[in-house]
Amino acid sequence: AKGLGRNTFSFYSTNLEQEASQRLKLEQDLRQAIETDQISIAYQPIIDAETQEVVYAEALCRWYDKDGHAVPPDVFIPVAEETRLINRLGQQLLAKVCKDIKVFVQQENAGYRKISVNISAVQLETPGFLKDVKRLLRTESIDSECLIFELTETSLMSDPDRSLKVMRKIRDLGIQIAIDDFGTGYSSLSYLKRYPVDILKIDREFVRDIEVDKQDKAFIKAIVSMAKVLDITVVAEGVETQKQARALTKMGCDYLQGYLFGKPGALQNKKPASAENKSA
């Protein structure tokens, strides 16, 4: 029995040790990737449901480790948040976005009106965050109207009063506010009236089964009618099929985002054909 106990113990301790060392390695690799500026951005188009035109793009970070394997943001963003590395990473990404805004948003024949950026709760809570944003906009000569900040519903709910103050400051800067993953948190629709919100992004979870799930459908309809009253733009996330796109458009969603219209990738400008011929 004694021997079995020892074996059992060593079995579990090995797993725990493995987990801890894997986590430590991820953290070290992430720290190095940030220090050496290895994390890049892929952009996903957001389209107007009526005209099917691209209106803006969402910036999503991408990390390929030393072996060239993609590490998903769902894996490393939580680690970046726990270690507060997200502050530096976030600023780095925002700087890259500003460079791209100069080319793809602020230039003539630009393909996009705005770029949206995911901002984590840790960043919002860090003193000096908005000061850094302001400085970046100034040094890069970026019009704040070219930016949207995506904040998740759950991140705002941890300290609603503080969140409200930060959101007002973001708005005062001229940056629009989108609520990400809407519907997955605990908040009620009523807080939308109190909070400065420009865009609501309905989570993919509600879009997925829209054709079969009556509750999801009713939920989206309720959000859309509420948003119309409050003059908030509604984006549906994770649109993968034409059927979903048609249903969401019929329900009154303003914008659509998903693999149907484009996976995250490089930005492209809408250059007129003549300009393309000249440069060729």
Ligand code: C2E
């Ligand atoms: P999110 O902000 O909700 O981003 C949307 C996610 O859905 C992206 O995953 C995107 O690639 C994926 N997606 C888009 N269309 C479809 C579709 O039609 N079907 C399916 N199945 N998926 C679709 P990604 O890039 O892996 O990002 C995951 C999450 O990581 C993001 O969710 C966001 O919470 C976080 N994240 C990504 N980039 C950043 C960043 O720069 N900063 C912060 N703070 N978080 C980020």
Ligand code: CA
């Ligand atoms: Ca987002």
Ligand code: CA
């Ligand atoms: Ca989302």
Ligand code: CA
């Ligand atoms: Ca999400």
